[in-house]
Amino acid sequence: MSNPNQAMVEKYRSNFLKEVEANVEEGHWVKMCMQCGVCSGSCPLGPHWEHPPQEIFMMIRAGKREEVLGSSSMWMCTSCYNCIARCPRGLPITHIMHGLATYAKRLGLQPKTQPTAKFSQLFWSNLTKTGRVNELKLGLSLYFMNGFANGIKTALKMQDVGLGMYKTGRLNPLEILGGHSIKDTGGLQKMLKKAFEIEEAKIAEYKG
């Protein structure tokens, strides 16, 4: 698929809600929102959302596809599950937000400089390499996420934390050489490849 976004636009034409229901994790719940706004009021980063969750749901129904998928809002989710715990309608809001974010990223529509979008990918790449998170490498790649100069600056700023962790035996500088790993990394990657394939196929095959 050369341009997955264009393919989806054509497939669902004006019905963004159907697209979300078909392709986004827990997307079939979107229509159940009753616009009470408890989620927005319960979110620890609520004030930082460009569009709070209930607005996102309404935008999906109103077909505002680009605004939704291009929004930084979903990336504000800290996965604290407060919205899920409190939603009177029982919507799995956390998962829908993750799902929307992932879907946006899959189509290449996420804001280009969204730090959580980047970090989320870094985290995934880091863990899938050896099957376990390499905290040192993860930290360093995070610092250098926005270029070398920025990375040095951040690294210096974070020196005290790193040093503290090292001194208390909670950071191993030798992890840079490889560090923790599962034995069957090949198997793990094979498994993940298959899972990705199945997910891609599901999105491609849905007929709306």
Place this chain on the structure above:
Amino acid sequence: MADMKIGAYICQGCGIGDRLDTAQLANVAKREGKAAVAKEHEFLCNAEGVKMIQDDIDNDGVNHVVIAACSRRAKTDAFSFEGVTLSRANLREGVIWVRPDTDEARETTQEMGDDYVRMACAESKYMKMPAASGEQGLLRHLLVVGGGIAGMTAALEAAKTGYTVDLVEKSGKLGGVAGEMYKKYPAKAPYDVLADNTTGEMIAAVEGNSAITVHLNTTVASTDGAPGRFSVTLATESGSSNDITVGAIIQATGFHPYDIAKLPELGGGKSPDVMDQLAFEKMVKANGGAIKKADGSDARNVVFVQCAGQRSDTEGHLPYCSGHCCMTSIKQARYVKDAGGDATVIFDDLRTPGADGEDVYRGGQEAGVAFSKGTVKGVEAAGSGLKVSYNDKILADDTTIDADIVVLATGMVPASGPNPYIAQDIEAAEKDGNADLTAKLKAEQEAPVTSILNLQYRQGTDVPHLKNGFTDSHFICFPYETRRTGIYTAGPVRRPMDAHQAIEDATGAALKAIQSCENAALGRAAHPRSGDLSFPTFRVEGCTQCKRCTVECPFGAINEDEKGYPQYNEARCRRCGTCMGACPVRVISFENYSVETVGQQLKAVDMPDEFSEKPRLLVLACENDAYPALDMAGMTHQEYSAYARIIPVRCLGSVNTIWITDALNSGYDGVMLMGCQKGDNYQCHFVKGSEMAHYRMSKIDDTLTQLNLEKERVQTYEVSITDIQRIPQIINDMEKLIGEIGMSPFKF
């Protein structure tokens, strides 16, 4: 009745004996109260104490019992004696619990106790035993007006209890609006599906019930009489008439949909594809579930506009919420989804009340009905269809949506008869200088409304309206009770509601109607003095035929006979005494509640002289709210002035101004009237009693001026049952005020 013999019984329990000299109280009862018997008892409400009293009644000829113990609201089961009058001196809640237990307070506390014993004896002296008049017999037969779902339910429910029913329906068939439904939302779980319309089964049940006589194409030409003996003339379309006698009446005349032609901005009356919910329902039913435009083509997109011309301040719109319309639109939107179309509900507040409401809403969402929070600005023709423009309130966006059909969720207009009090309301509005309201009421007066019951009552042909044309006397406190005793309303004529609620409503109204018949047969009052046997009579030789009682009775109970004298119809009477309060020549009385029973109490109080620094405050407290609140003040040990003397009254409307004049002449320093909230959000159990009292007291200033007394000495208050702190405060403030303006000069 044999010679009067007063027996006074003074309780020493609950601390009364520790705080008061009960021997002295017994003395007061004997010497001043003229009690033939006065006994103290350490625990009067126990079996032994009660037996002591009963023995005196049985063996000693005591026929007027005075209990000096707790409040008249307490221990009513223990202190219930057959065949004697009963007065209660409230020594517990009214004396020891509202006064500090200190040496300094002892004297004034005892004086309070002494006075309450004097007052109870004085009341006792002027009480008679009430007895039913025997005016009517038992008639287990009801008239139900309206053959919709509420009327049919009322008829069926009454029939189940062994009552017989005449069911009158103006049109040619039973079923009403509910019969027009394509489907309904279910009466029991699961609620997220649609159910078949079962009105047909109910019609069959009514028609097959031998206890119910159905009169189609029939109206009520005339209604006269009272509960237990209403005589009704039914008129058929063909011109024949039919006289029946019924014990009570249920009016279930339903509603009319608001006229959508009044909503041209929403396309009402401009396009056949803009319709109200009832029209949409009929269209879907006629097409067996297919959604079709007026030209017969299939409709794909249907937009539902909620709160169309209702919940709105705009002139000509309905100010209220009709309750059912959100649920109805959700149901109808599902017809559209089931037919393969798209449905959008544009709402401001989506209200789906009841246990089933939330599931109905979810069911709609699950079926894919789209819900948009927004305000619709306009509906106009666009090509072969319609365009709805609205402001999306979540996205703060002005936007449009295309539609083949637009359904306007308009409100319910009650199918009431003309408001009997319209002329009075106009007069009041004019007096207030409210030009808008006056104009509105005048327009209502001029609009021709057909009477439904054609009551032959002094106060008009139909049941009074409460608000916006709905006929009830209080939506929350006294549902179904109209201001015409023995006539109950149910269903959307009473307040806006859906079919499920109408069924419940009709069941309740049927029960009320049955109670009314049974009470009438025994000569007992209906709500709220249920069971009361006393009823008003008047001294004909004193009556000046001023008609004030017939006009001021809140329940239209009093007619005039051919000579112009009042005719009491006691089965219609609620026993509030508003007529007694109204009578300028004081000829109206109840056996056990009269100008004398109260007047003698207030005169019995010991009046210290002007220089004693012991003022006296008379409190006339409504027994429904003010008096219980005073009792609760006692229970929670709120202190109030030892100079207050409190007399419960049936309703502030029963207060005759002679009591005020008498009190002032006797040397009371202040008079306080405590009644329920009046006005639009009234809490008066007799609807207009408190309002009447306030109006009458506004004229008392002349009396005060004549007596050369300060106006502040007489005050009228609106209180509620929760004013447990406020009422003692009001009394204490009055004591303070008397301290400032000085004692009354009328003490002898």
Place this chain on the structure above:
Amino acid sequence: MAKREYSFYPGCSSQSKASSVNYLKSTQTICEELDIQLNEIPDWNCCSASIGYGGGGELPRISLSARNIALSQQAHGQQDIVATCAACWLATREAKERIEHDGEVRSGIDAALGEIGIKIEGEMPKTRHMVEVLIEDVGYEEMQSKVKKPLEGLKIAGYVGCQTNRPFGIDGESYENPKYLDKMIEIVGAEPVEKYEKKASCCGGALMFSEPEKSQALVKDIIEAAYDGGADMIVTPCPVCQMNVEVYQGHINKTYGTKFKIPVVYYSTLMAVAFGRNGKDAALDGQMIRATRLEEIAKK
């Protein structure tokens, strides 16, 4: 044989020389005391926490936990899987539920696991947090009976955080005001901060890395509320909470001009000290902000 045995999923942060190795150490200590045997799942992998969503999507993410469940079954049969980390517990339990209730997910997972020749057999074992084991299997009474050095005079803010509390939480506890951590504080002889209003607030989680300013603002409130309640230290059951609340205090002080220096410990650390174990066994050496009051008690 130990009194209780579980299949143990330590998680990435509890490995040797990883950020919450002190959690692992102190947990091992209290397990010795309470006669609990933890059987590590062989070759377990990362659960992808919550933050992995951006790269992992739905099925790949769930497959990670599915692999752990299958490996646990292979090695330890139907033993309950126990995790100390909130994210590990949550991800595994969520995966289990999704596999159970969603046929499409189930078949996808079967296919993915099939690639490496393993599978989920029959009913999946229960997935539980260490706190559940302590409260439900051991019980408050038995825990209390092991206390040798009550932590008298210590006032502690019980910071439950998010993922140990939502969406599953501990049975019988409320989302808005869970009480179990306060009870555990009482059991070890210390006094819980009453009405600790940030008890179940979010520390920012993984967004501490990508959105440090926003997350540190949250942590500031969490610490401030603990000080307001008169706390000597904060206790938590979650490694992310522990790290976020402990290690950025210097940064927060710089940004906000505060003077925070409050130790943040695990419940297992408290219990290890109260059970009479030394500072090393309680992993007090893992505190970046030393818990000196606990060190004193441990030395006694």
